[in-house]
Each structure stands twice: as structure tokens, then as C-alpha cells.
Amino acid sequence: MTAALTNSSKRLSDAELISLFLQGRDTSYFTQLYRRYAGKVFAKCYSMLSDEGMARDATQDIFIKILGSLARFTENSSFSTWLYAVTYNYCIDIIRRRKKNLLIFTEDPGKISDEIETDVPDSLILDMETRRLERVMDKIPPGDRAILNMKYIDDMPVREIAEVLHKTESAIKMQLMRAKAKAQEVYHELYGDKPVGQ
Amino acid sequence: MSNSLKKLEEEREKMLPPDLEGRITSHLGSIHHWGDVAELFVSGAVSTMAMLFGSDRTGNPAEQNVNWREKPVPPRGDHDSDDI
Numbered sequence: 001m002t003a004a005l006t007n008s009s010k011r012l013s014d015a016e017l018i019s020l021f022l023q024g025r026d027t028s029y030f031t032q033l034y035r036r037y038a039g040k041v042f043a044k045c046y047s048m049l050s051d052e053g054m055a056r057d058a059t060q061d062i063f064i065k066i067l068g069s070l071a072r073f074t075e076n077s078s079f080s081t082w083l084y085a086v087t088y089n090y091c092i093d094i095i096r097r098r099k100k101n102l103l104i105f106t107e108d109p110g111k112i113s114d115e116i117e118t119d120v121p122d123s124l125i126l127d128m129e130t131r132r133l134e135r136v137m138d139k140i141p142p143g144d145r146a147i148l149n150m151k152y153i154d155d156m157p158v159r160e161i162a163e164v165l166h167k168t169e170s171a172i173k174m175q176l177m178r179a180k181a182k183a184q185e186v187y188h189e190l191y192g193d194k195p196v197g198q
Numbered sequence: 199m200s201n202s203l204k205k206l207e208e209e210r211e212k213m214l215p216p217d218l219e220g221r222i223t224s225h226l227g228s229i230h231h232w233g234d235v236a237e238l239f240v241s242g243a244v245s246t247m248a249m250l251f252g253s254d255r256t257g258n259p260a261e262q263n264v265n266w267r268e269k270p271v272p273p274r275g276d277h278d279s280d281d282i
Contacts, residue, residue: 035219060218126203128202
């Protein structure tokens with residue numbers, strides 16, 4: 001790969017890199033996409049799988065997987081949204097296969113009960129000291145973790161989260177409330193009444 | 199705007215193993231290589247099959263008469279003295 005090609009490819013958009021890679025099969029365009037997103041994919045896998053080695057293997061598998069399906073990528077959504085959707089679903093699939101009886105969500109988002117719940121403020125998650133947040137996130141169901149990550153890290157609208165997880169928007173809204181409530185419950189179990197902030 | 203979840207993700211992004219890029223690139227290289235091999239082999243195999251079934255390299259029916267019952271027509275300019 002030439003340095004000039006790498007420097008010029010840095011200025012290209014994701015869609016342009018994909019198009020050039022598919023046209024000419026020059027691997028440097030794919031390498032550029034990898035450099036843009038590998039860190040984020042790895043961080044998401046680590047968050048979902050709670051294991052550095054598994055996160056590394058998953059990141060490798062995800063990039064090889066998307067390499068084979070790049071031709072099917074349509075610009076209906078951004079490349080990052082598509083890549084993150086593949087990442088979350090891949091991790092949820094691994095967790096399902098590893099622990100068949102594990103609850104993926106606090107409650108199945110397809111079965112929404114009519115009970116009225118109070119919405120936990122976002123600040124509980126967003127202002128929590130990072131080491132405590134790390135422990136809390138590790139103890140909530142992986143599906144809830146994925147929803148919280150998509151909402152508060154990837155800034156995805158509820159509609160997109162629903163598309164990624166193949167659920168309805170109302171189911172995702174309800175699941176988001178439950179995920180925050182679960183995080184609050186776990187926080188109280190671990191840290192009692194200590195304030196969440198630094 | 200940054201929040202605790204984003205900070206946690208940024209910390210983890212820095213933990214990306216540096217050797218992973220090499221592993222992906224070598225995989226990418228081998229796919230590229232085998233793609234070339236497949237392209238070469240498949241086009242060669244198609245051309246051979248086409249010729250076996252009586253077509254020329256372009257896929258059109260062969261122009262030469264290959265009927266074994268008829269005497270072969272020698273190429274132009276290569277007639278022998280028997281015809282004189």
C-alpha cells in the first residue's frame with residue numbers, strides 16, 4: 001500500500017471508500033475503513049462480552065464478515081450504523097450460543113406489560129463515575145447494555161435501535177426505561193446510597 | 199457531548215490490540231489473491247468447456263467443419279500437387 005494512497009483515502013467518505021474498494025479491490029481502502037472503526041467495534045465488543053480476548057476475536061470476525069457482505073451495503077443508512085448493527089447482533093448471538101438460558105433483556109421487549117413505571121433520569125448513567133459504571137454495566141443483561149450503548153454512545157434514535165434489534169419503537173422505549181431501572185437497582189446493590197457522580 | 203458511557207468507550211478503544219490490523223490485512227490479502235486465482239481459473243475453465251462443446255474462444259459456434267466423415271480442407275495456400 002502506498003503512503004500517497006493512504007493519505008488521499010483519509011479524506012474520503014465511508015461510502016466512497018466502499019465504492020472504490022468494490023471497484024478496484026484495492027485493499028488499502030478497506031484498511032482505511034478498518035482504521036476508522038476498529039477501535040469503536042472493539043470497545044463495543046468488550047462492553048458486550050466483558051472479555052478482552054473474546055472482544056479481539058469478535059472484532060476480527062466482524063470485519064471479515066462485513067468484508068464478505070460489503071457489496072450488499074446500501075446507503076439507506078450510514079456505514080457506521082450498519083457496522084454497529086452487525087456488531088451488536090453478532091455479540092448478542094455469541095452470548096445466546098454461549099449461555100442458552102441467559103436473559104438477553106431484563107424483560108422481553110415483545111411482551112410489554114401495562115404497569116406504569118417511573119422513568120429513571122438519564123443522569124444516573126451519564127454522570128456515573130466510570131469505574132462504577134463499568135461494574136454496573138457488567139451486571140445488567142446484555143440486551144439492555146446494547147440498548148443503553150446505542151442510545152447514549154452512538155446517539156441512535158429509537159427508530160434506528162428498533163430496526164437494529166428487530167423490535168417495535170414502543171418496545172424499545174419501554175426496554176430503555178427498564179434498562180435504566182435495572183442499572184439503578186444494580187447500583188444500589190453495589191454502592192448503596194452513595195451519589196453516582198465522581 | 200461526552201458522558202460517562204462515552205468516556206468508558208474511549209478508554210476501551212485505546213485497548214485495541216495493534217496486531218489485529220495485520221491479521222485482518224493478511225486475510226484481506228489472501229482473499230484478494232484467491233480472487234485473482236479463481237478469476238483466472240474460472241475464465242480458463244469456461245473457455246476450455248466452450249471449446250470442448252464446439253465453440254470458439256468467443257463462445258460462437260466453431261467455423262471449421264469438424265465432421266470426420268468429410269475430407270479435411272487444407273488451409274489456403276497450402277495445396278499439394280495432387281490437385282494439378
